[in-house]
Amino acid sequence: MPKHVENLRGNPVALPIRLDKWLWAARFFKTRQLAIDAINAGRLDINNERAKPARTIKIGDVLLLRKPPYAFHLVVKSLVEKRGSALIARGLYEETTQSIAAREQLVREQRDLPPPLFKGRPTKQDRRAIQKFERYAGDGESHARTVRDDE
DSSP states (O other): OEEEOOOOOOEEEOOEEEHHHHHHHTTTTSHHHHHHHHHTTTEEEEETTOOOOOOHHTTEEEEEEEEETTEEEEEOOOOOSSSOHHHHHHTEEEEOOOHHHHHHHHHHHHHHOOOOOSSSOOOOHHHHHHHHHHHSSOOOOEEEEOOOEEE
């Protein structure tokens, strides 16, 4: 099946393509399967409607892509099926100015947060201390050793 048809003037006109292929080609996801998983999780809307991976998109469609903690409001400008360079991918869509401003504001807010208390995976000693704390602090009782009258 041809991927494009010609209009009356002889110029090629792209047929609509699958949403998951376009997201992969636009470099929002490293693999098509990751794009499919995000769509099935409800992280993508097309023209304010929930999308499915096989849904076709057209030039001019408005996408809302949520990749926590960021949200991208995009307008489709071009359609391709093959993944190209980052410069080509950037030309496939236009991000709204409100989306860019909101994302930059979120980056500024995250920069102002204090650094995380823990860096990486806890050590064996840390894990045992956490488990001991959870075991004794979880039930609300005092676990201090009490002296019996008969001792």
